[in-house]
Amino acid sequence: MFGFGSKKITSVETYQKGDFISARKIAFAEVKKNPQNINSLLVIGNSFYIEGNYEKADEYYQKILRLDSENFEALVNHGEVLLRQKKYAEAEKFSQVLKDSVAGVFLKAKIDFEEEKYKEAQDGLLEVVKQNKSDFWAWNLLSQAAQKNGDVALALESAWQAIKQSGGEDSQHLNMAYALYEIASEIGAEKVLPYLKKWHEEYTENSIVKQSWNAFFPSETFIKSDINYVQKVFDNFADSFDETLDGLDYKVPQIIAEEIKKYSIDFLPKNPRVLDAGCGTGLCSKYLDSALKKYQLYGVDISTQMLEKAAQRGLYKKLEKDDMESYLIKQRNKFDLIIAADVLTYFGALENVFCACFKSLAERGIMVFSISKNEKDSISWQQHFSGRFVHGEKYVQKVLKQSGFQEAIFKPCVLRKEGEKDVLGWVVTAFKK
């Protein structure tokens, strides 16, 4: 007998290819054979960490540390888990163990940042980037810490370094977009223009850069957020979306459900077909039971990661990945109710999207959506430095009418917080009749 034999693929190789689920399966088998296989234990821990299952991840880091109390990767990852679990006091105590390493200084700086000790965080991060210039996540956090400390020059330069050191990763472009928006809102657009121009010159084709550029230099042809941009933003945001929105006191899904409840008896059939347009992680689906006894819920969104979270709720009959405008055009007279919570803020001109909604509503159908208020009602819509769009009430009324809606009720409300400020807008119920 002879043969070439087949080389077994290890969990580490599989993990390095980015297939974390398969890597974990292989690692479990490896650990069954050899319970002291540290590399396999690390793969299991890290794959749980990536899923956000920090308790489970830590179980494996602890196993490694029982086998080898000085295992550097397990020590660092254990510290990261404490940080993610917001166990700051424990994490701080633990960071002492690592204090002589750059990873230890970085961990301490992250704890300081979370505890709002921005000066200490900035000092620690300056040390990290001095020792490891290519660590773009350190530059990223340094830009945020510097911004909190009012050091605009350092904030912008660090955001720029994060982009350069990452080789132009989208996560770092998003950080720059956010820094430009925050600094411009606080101290005026002129201060950020040199960086905005440099950024735009070097990364002209990136959709995040284009979106920010248009927010500062509006163009009449830029009437809707680029789909690639929306996708990038929300694919990056999906993991922390629900927690972040909770922290912003986001109330739109509840208000929409209250509005639906008011009109459901008169306008909706017993088992309405409902479309959650731009459904995101499915926050609206949580409240529909309070408004409707029975319903069939469909969802559309452009972000794969957001859709995955929505699917985990198990409340949607069907979820599809598409630009909602293109999707609606294909669904004539299909829905009894369309909801769109905090979605039209990614649209400037509303003519096309309202028209598509109208056509995909069945007779007597209703549409309930939120809209962010443009303080200057004389202006139909405007792009904010944040990249999002705000709208004037008169314009929204006009376009609803033009699209065929017979009546619309505007309920003024606080949509959410942004820093200390209330974001004002309306939840609008529009009737096809």
Ligand SMILES: C[S@@+](CC[C@H](N)C(=O)[O-])C[C@H]1O[C@@H](n2cnc3c(N)ncnc32)[C@H](O)[C@@H]1O
């Ligand atoms: C701020 S989130 C709101 C999500 C959800 N409606 C909620 O209330 O939690 C906006 C969502 O709209 C989606 N979105 C924005 N523009 C879109 C478009 N043109 N087509 C499909 N989805 C879009 C985004 O991907 C994102 O998931």
